[in-house]
Amino acid sequence: MGHSTTRMLAFIALGVLLTVTSCATFLSATPTDSTNKVLFLNE
Amino acid sequence: MSNDEFQPRSAVKFSGTYSPGNTKRDLRAAPLERISRTRVGIKRKQRTGSGKTRAWLIIALTSPLVFSAIKSVLNGNAFAAMGNLGLFAMFCFAAFTIRSGIDAAMEYEAHDFALAPKFPRKIIGAALTGAGLLLTCWTGWGIGLLQSAGFGIMGFASALFAFGPDPLKDKGSTTSTGITPDMVISAITEAEEKIGGIEAAGASLQDRPLRDRINRITKRARDILSRIEDDPSDLRRSRKFLVVYLDGALEATQKYVKSQNDLSGEKDIYIKFRSMLDDMEREFDDQHDKLLKNDRIELDVEIDVLADRLKTASRL
Numbered sequence: 001m002g003h004s005t006t007r008m009l010a011f012i013a014l015g016v017l018l019t020v021t022s023c024a025t026f027l028s029a030t031p032t033d034s035t036n037k038v039l040f041l042n043e
Numbered sequence: 044m045s046n047d048e049f050q051p052r053s054a055v056k057f058s059g060t061y062s063p064g065n066t067k068r069d070l071r072a073a074p075l076e077r078i079s080r081t082r083v084g085i086k087r088k089q090r091t092g093s094g095k096t097r098a099w100l101i102i103a104l105t106s107p108l109v110f111s112a113i114k115s116v117l118n119g120n121a122f123a124a125m126g127n128l129g130l131f132a133m134f135c136f137a138a139f140t141i142r143s144g145i146d147a148a149m150e151y152e153a154h155d156f157a158l159a160p161k162f163p164r165k166i167i168g169a170a171l172t173g174a175g176l177l178l179t180c181w182t183g184w185g186i187g188l189l190q191s192a193g194f195g196i197m198g199f200a201s202a203l204f205a206f207g208p209d210p211l212k213d214k215g216s217t218t219s220t221g222i223t224p225d226m227v228i229s230a231i232t233e234a235e236e237k238i239g240g241i242e243a244a245g246a247s248l249q250d251r252p253l254r255d256r257i258n259r260i261t262k263r264a265r266d267i268l269s270r271i272e273d274d275p276s277d278l279r280r281s282r283k284f285l286v287v288y289l290d291g292a293l294e295a296t297q298k299y300v301k302s303q304n305d306l307s308g309e310k311d312i313y314i315k316f317r318s319m320l321d322d323m324e325r326e327f328d329d330q331h332d333k334l335l336k337n338d339r340i341e342l343d344v345e346i347d348v349l350a351d352r353l354k355t356a357s358r359l
Contacts, residue, residue, distance in 0.1 A: 010204030011097055014172070015104055017198050018134075021176055022107040025130075025183030029114040029123065 101138040141168030156215035156227040163209040173199025237289040244296040256320040263327040291353030
């Protein structure tokens with residue numbers, strides 16, 4: 001496997017990691033806090 | 044197609060022997076120019092890399108963190124918002140660091156003699172990316188520390204492979220004539236600084252023909268530096284030339300720029316300065332050609348003549 005192919009694969013792996021991690025963070029961004037806030041306001 | 048033409052079929056398809064700008068004819072007419080142009084072409088090619096664009100993608104791919112921060116703000120969670128923005132800033136910093144490291148590595152690759160960059164910026168950028176991934180997984184995504192560390196290590200490794208490590212060793216070897224890489228690097232660095240000074244001073248010249256002359260001289264001086272890098276044994280012969288000529292050009296240009304407003308009516312001094320630049324340009328061209336031909340003609344006589352002339356001119 002050539003040097004440039006390795007680099008490309010590493011870059012794709014990095015891209016996948018960054019995308020998955022940041023999207024997962026977005027999807028799990030404090031939904032419980034929102035609920036708590038509503039509950040707190042209701043109290 | 045014969046091998047000595049170096050022209051892909053697509054490049055010659057629509058031009059004939061007598062077409063304007065025929066590359067083949069030009070190259071045969073000016074062999075020295077061809078060597079120079081080819082070398083410049085190689086350097087330019089080395090300076091234009093695609094890795095820099097890839098570094099920006101780190102920022103693009105982590106942009107959901109900004110939306111996470113917005114979402115956290117809407118949910119009334121200020122600390123989570125700050126955390127997400129901080130992580131995004133960390134990835135931005137990593138991308139800038141890697142980009143700067145790529146610049147330094149390209150500069151290193153473009154020269155035959157070069158010092159290794161002071162800070163291994165690509166490695167530092169990769170480590171920041173890995174640390175950013177670890178913190179994002181741990182604090183943002185909410186998976187355990189061990190799993191997050193795994194992602195961080197994968198991120199560091201993939202960033203290091205994707206952008207490559209920084210050059211860590213100085214480049215160049217001692218020549219048979221005893222010229223060390225340090226000598227070449229210091230001479231070239233010093234000359235580059237002087238050329239930069241001449242360019243800076245020349246930019247303030249009000250007269251455009253003078254500015255053009257300065258631009259041509261500095262361009263030719265850089266060609267000579269490039270030639271010295273190719274063949275460091277030229278350094279001994281060129282050292283005096285570079286010191287005398289570049290110092291003289293820098294001093295004369297700076298003095299002329301300082302006093303150009305006061306000298307607006309002084310035609311004689313303008314003509315003398317222009318004539319000196321013409322002589323210098325001619326001499327630079329000649330010296331460059333001589334270096335290219337690896338001519339062993341003694342240059343001291345010519346240098347001394349011009350040095351005297353520069354001394355006279357610098358007393359403007």
